[in-house]
Amino acid sequence: MRPASQTRTGLLRVSVLGDNGRVSPANPSHLPTTASEELFARAQAVTPGGVNSPVRAFAAVGGTPRFIRSARGAYLTDVDGNEYVDLVGSWGPMLLGHAHRDVLAAVAEAAAGGTSYGAPTPAEVDLAEEIVARTPADKVRFVSSGTEATMSAIRLARGFTGRDLVVKFAGCYHGHVDSLLASAGSGLATFAVPGTPGVPAVSTEQTIVLPYNDRAAVEAAFAEHGDRIACLITEAAPGNMGVVAPQPGFNGFLAETCARHGALFISDEVMTGFRVTRSGQYGLDGADEGWRPDLLTFGKVMGGGFPAAAFGGRADVMAALAPEGPVYQAGTLSGNPVAMAAGLATLRLATDEVYAALDKTSGLLQEAVSGALSEAGVPHVMGATGNMFSVFFVEEGVTAVPDFAAASRQRVGAYAAFFHAMLDRAVHLPPSAYETWFLSAAHDDRALDRIVSALPAAAQAAAASDVATGS
Numbered sequence: 001m002r003p004a005s006q007t008r009t010g011l012l013r014v015s016v017l018g019d020n021g022r023v024s025p026a027n028p029s030h031l032p033t034t035a036s037e038e039l040f041a042r043a044q045a046v047t048p049g050g051v052n053s054p055v056r057a058f059a060a061v062g063g064t065p066r067f068i069r070s071a072r073g074a075y076l077t078d079v080d081g082n083e084y085v086d087l088v089g090s091w092g093p094m095l096l097g098h099a100h101r102d103v104l105a106a107v108a109e110a111a112a113g114g115t116s117y118g119a120p121t122p123a124e125v126d127l128a129e130e131i132v133a134r135t136p137a138d139k140v141r142f143v144s145s146g147t148e149a150t151m152s153a154i155r156l157a158r159g160f161t162g163r164d165l166v167v168k169f170a171g172c173y174h175g176h177v178d179s180l181l182a183s184a185g186s187g188l189a190t191f192a193v194p195g196t197p198g199v200p201a202v203s204t205e206q207t208i209v210l211p212y213n214d215r216a217a218v219e220a221a222f223a224e225h226g227d228r229i230a231c232l233i234t235e236a237a238p239g240n241m242g243v244v245a246p247q248p249g250f251n252g253f254l255a256e257t258c259a260r261h262g263a264l265f266i267s268d269e270v271m272t273g274f275r276v277t278r279s280g281q282y283g284l285d286g287a288d289e290g291w292r293p294d295l296l297t298f299g300k301v302m303g304g305g306f307p308a309a310a311f312g313g314r315a316d317v318m319a320a321l322a323p324e325g326p327v328y329q330a331g332t333l334s335g336n337p338v339a340m341a342a343g344l345a346t347l348r349l350a351t352d353e354v355y356a357a358l359d360k361t362s363g364l365l366q367e368a369v370s371g372a373l374s375e376a377g378v379p380h381v382m383g384a385t386g387n388m389f390s391v392f393f394v395e396e397g398v399t400a401v402p403d404f405a406a407a408s409r410q411r412v413g414a415y416a417a418f419f420h421a422m423l424d425r426a427v428h429l430p431p432s433a434y435e436t437w438f439l440s441a442a443h444d445d446r447a448l449d450r451i452v453s454a455l456p457a458a459a460q461a462a463a464a465s466d467v468a469t470g471s
Ligand code: PMP
Pocket: 091, 144, 145, 146, 147, 148, 150, 173, 174, 175, 176, 235, 240, 268, 269, 270, 271, 299, 300, 309
C-alpha cells in the first residue's frame, strides 16, 4: 500500500510528501521546541499519532506539533515558552479570541453551580432562544459535537421523509459520520465508496457524492434518484478543502432543487455559523435571496470553546424528533450547563461591530498575503467567504478553485514551506493547505503587524520550494 496522509476531511489521500508520509520542514525551527518534542514522544507512546484529532500531528507539513500551555487573546503560548499569533482559533470556535474575560466569568459562575445535571436548565433555553433569533431555525436540539449534529440531522431527514439516500459534495466535511466519509464513485451520480477503512460499503452505498458548485451534476442526480433522496447536505460555504465559496445563487439553487423533489436541504453551518455573520453563511446568501434551509447544523462558535453543537430547522421537521416524534436522538451531556454558559456569553458578545471589525481585519490580511505572494512570484488563489479565508498555492495560470478536484491540485509542498517560515516567525497557521485561516476579534494591530512582517520571508520560502521541486 502506498503511504497515505489522512487529512481532517477523513478522506485518504495518497501522499506526495515522502516515504513515511511526512515532510521535513524546509527550515528547521529557530525557536526552541525541546519541550514540545519531548511531549510528542510521550504522546505517541500512549495515543495514536500522538494527537486526538489527526490534523494536529503536522503530518501534512512535517515537523513537531507545538504543545500549547495557554492562550490569551490572539496568542498561543507553547510549552517551550514561545508565543505565537494564532490563526487556527481552535479550528473556528474562538471568535472573540482566547480566554475572553466575560466568557471565563460566565464559565466560572456556571461551573460553581455544578457541571452537569442530566436535567433541563435555564441556560439551554437562553441559548436556544439566541440561536433561533439569529438563524432561520424554528427549533434547535443541542448535542456535543458537530459530528453528532450532522449525524442526527441526517437521521431526522431520513425519518421525516421515509427515504434513505443522502447527497453530499466532494471535499465537504461534515464530521466523521460513517455515511459521510465517502469518496465519489466512478462517474457522476453513482453511489459512493468508503473514504476510510472501517466504514462498511453499505453505509456509503446510500450516499451520492457530487462535485461542488456543479449545478448540472446536481440536476442529473436528482433526475435519476430524486424520489429516493432524503436530503442533500452541504457546507454552507466549504471551509474544509480550503475555503471554496459557493458560486452566486448556488445554495438557493440547492434549496429549490431539494424542495422540487421532496428532499430536505441541510445547510451545515458548523464552521460558518455565527462566524461569517451574526447567523452564518445564511446571512450572506439565504437571508437576501429569500430561501431557507430545512435543517441546519451548528457547532464551534456557539460552544464558546466547549463541546457544544446543535441541529435545528423547520418546526414540522423538528417535531419528528423524540420525545415529540418517533425519530430517536439523545445525549448524556447534551446542553451541558458550562458549555451553554460559554456559548451564550460568546454569542451575546458577538455583535454587529465585532463582525464588521473581523471583516475589516480579514480583508487587510487577505490583501497582505496575496500581495506578498505576488511580490515573490508565487502563483496562488485566495479562497474566501466573509471573514474566513485560505490560500491555494496553485499551478501557474490557474485563477479559480471552484471544487475539490481543483483544490487537490494545489502544491502542498509550497504551503509546507510557507507554513514553517511563518511558524518560525511566531505565526501559527493551520498545519495543512486544506484548512481555513481563522481570525478573532482579539487580532489587533500588534498581532496583524507580526503576521504582515513575517509574510515576505514566508512567500520567499514558498517560491524557493517551487524552484527546489521544479514546479
Ligand atoms: N461540519 C463542518 C462544516 C465542520 O467544519 C466540522 C468540523 N471541522 C464538523 C461538521 C464536525 O464537527 P466536530 O469536529 O465538532 O465533530
